[in-house]
Amino acid sequence: MSTSYTKDEIAALQEKAKRHLWLHFTRMSSYANGDMQVIVRGEGQYVYDQNGKRYLDGLAGLFVSQIGHGRTEVAEAGARQAAELAYFPLWSYAHPQAIELADRLAAMAPGDLNRVFFTSSGSEAVESAWKLAKQYFKAIGQPGRYKVLSRSIAYHGTSLGALAITGLPGIKEPFEPLPAGGVRVPNTNFYRAPAFVADDETAFGVWAADEIERTIEQEGPESVAAVFLEPVQNSGGCFPPPPGYFQRVREICDRHGVLLVSDEVICAFGRLGYYFGSDRYGYQPDIITFAKGITSGYAPLGGMMVTDKLMEPFSEGHTSFLHGVTFAGHPVSCAVAMANLDVFEKEDLLGNVRANENAFRATLEKLGDLPIVGDVRGAGYFYGIELVKDKATRATFDDGESERLLRGFLSHALFDAGLICRADDRGDPVIQLSPPLTCTQEHFDEMEQILRSVLTEAWTKI
Numbered sequence: 057m058s059t060s061y062t063k064d065e066i067a068a069l070q071e072k073a074k075r076h077l078w079l080h081f082t083r084m085s086s087y088a089n090g091d092m093q094v095i096v097r098g099e100g101q102y103v104y105d106q107n108g109k110r111y112l113d114g115l116a117g118l119f120v121s122q123i124g125h126g127r128t129e130v131a132e133a134g135a136r137q138a139a140e141l142a143y144f145p146l147w148s149y150a151h152p153q154a155i156e157l158a159d160r161l162a163a164m165a166p167g168d169l170n171r172v173f174f175t176s177s178g179s180e181a182v183e184s185a186w187k188l189a190k191q192y193f194k195a196i197g198q199p200g201r202y203k204v205l206s207r208s209i210a211y212h213g214t215s216l217g218a219l220a221i222t223g224l225p226g227i228k229e230p231f232e233p234l235p236a237g238g239v240r241v242p243n244t245n246f247y248r249a250p251a252f253v254a255d256d257e258t259a260f261g262v263w264a265a266d267e268i269e270r271t272i273e274q275e276g277p278e279s280v281a282a283v284f285l286e287p288v289q290n291s292g293g294c295f296p297p298p299p300g301y302f303q304r305v306r307e308i309c310d311r312h313g314v315l316l317v318s319d320e321v322i323c324a325f326g327r328l329g330y331y332f333g334s335d336r337y338g339y340q341p342d343i344i345t346f347a348k349g350i351t352s353g354y355a356p357l358g359g360m361m362v363t364d365k366l367m368e369p370f371s372e373g374h375t376s377f378l379h380g381v382t383f384a385g386h387p388v389s390c391a392v393a394m395a396n397l398d399v400f401e402k403e404d405l406l407g408n409v410r411a412n413e414n415a416f417r418a419t420l421e422k423l424g425d426l427p428i429v430g431d432v433r434g435a436g437y438f439y440g441i442e443l444v445k446d447k448a449t450r451a452t453f454d455d456g457e458s459e460r461l462l463r464g465f466l467s468h469a470l471f472d473a474g475l476i477c478r479a480d481d482r483g484d485p486v487i488q489l490s491p492p493l494t495c496t497q498e499h500f501d502e503m504e505q506i507l508r509s510v511l512t513e514a515w516t517k518i
């Protein structure tokens with residue numbers, strides 16, 4: 057079917073979608089009296105629906121489309137690979153695309169993260185990192201280490217292991233009991249810092265890092281395998297690390313023999329102006345998990361990179377990592393990732409983010425004159441705007457107000473106004489922006505203008 061649809065074709069699509077398609081994290085009942093939003097085509101920073109209406113992709117799909125849409129050179133790299141070798145597993149075999157990509161990633165990653173284990177998604181990457189930590193500690197004679205610390209409200213994926221690491225109670229509860237060992241520590245939301253450190257971000261960071269140490273000691277260091285942290289926490293609305301936070305966490309992990317896993321499923325591949333978020337903040341993880349931006353979504357791929365030390369028990373004797381997935385390191389996805397990284401280099405996308413991030417921030421900060429905007433925070437091309445009922449007291453919305461505001465109004469109004477972004481209330485209500493890394497001032501202005509008009513209207517509805 058072409059990308060221009062007749063009225064009948066649109067109606068037929070809606071009917072089939074409503075009858076057979078199950079959208080993720082979506083109230084399907086909402087389509088009883090309304091249509092699904094159907095996106096049919098993308099070009100650059102924009103996507104188009106079946107009526108030809110254009111939307112600025114302010115979320116890069118789902119924190120994915122770093123290079124933007126419609127890049128034929130990347131699509132063609134995938135097609136060439138499918139014709140050459142569409143599939144072969146990484147179970148006992150290798151293929152050139154996985155070899156070349158692993159080599160390229162090892163050269164890009166900080167320190168001696170020299171070994172790449174591919175997956176097909178971010179949840180699988182997180183799951184793999186936890187499994188590796190557990191098997192590694194058994195292999196080196198510390199079998200009691202299985203617990204994982206992660207931050208409150210942080211999202212680390214939905215498969216059962218990854219969900220045990222995820223810190224969002226609402227999406228865990230239906231699936232409990234979850235695998236044992238997930239333990240929460242505070243996040244780095246400075247806007248909501250406890251009163252005794254609310255005026256000093258560095259002191260707040262020391263407190264938040266020390267809470268990790270206190271928790272390790274409370275749980276018993278001999279039972280803790282790893283701490284999973286994003287460079288900038290997504291869920292809750294982009295919490296950057298306070299100054300010195302990661303350096304302190306690194307010291308704490310070293311002191312207690314605990315692995316530091318940098319979950320960079322969102323933050324890697326330019327989102328923060330660096331290939332890896334840990335590079336931006338100057339810390340050395342034991343494992344980096346990645347997905348999303350590595351292919352800019354032209355094919356699915358994820359993985360983890362691990363240090364030489366973690367690989368050691370698996371490099372000798374009869375030990376193998378007892379884990380694998382069929383489509384991990386798929387040849388087409390690896391070829392696409394290589395072509396995607398070529399675009400990064402040719403167009404200096406990291407340079408674009410670094411050159412423009414202050415302008416992006418300054419443009420969004422203009423929204424601070426609106427009564428509903430409490431905080432604008434983030435880094436690189438990754439921002440959260442926290443919405444409040446009262447700026448002076450920072451009072452947030454109750455559940456009913458939040459439901460009416462976000463689901464009842466904002467999500468639809470922003471989409472109707474031509475901006476794809478995320479209105480999220482899994483923590484306090486926020487709007488999140490994470491556009492393609494090719495965006496420039498004209499796109500920042502477009503986002504600001506749409507947000508200004510929709511948020512102004514939202515305030516009249518509270």
Ligand SMILES: Cc1ncc(COP(=O)(O)O)c(C=O)c1O
Nearest residue numbers: 177178179211212213319321322
């Ligand atoms: C930090 C982080 N980890 C893991 C995941 C899970 O990735 P996936 O949806 O590819 O399974 C996500 C997804 O958004 C994420 O943001």
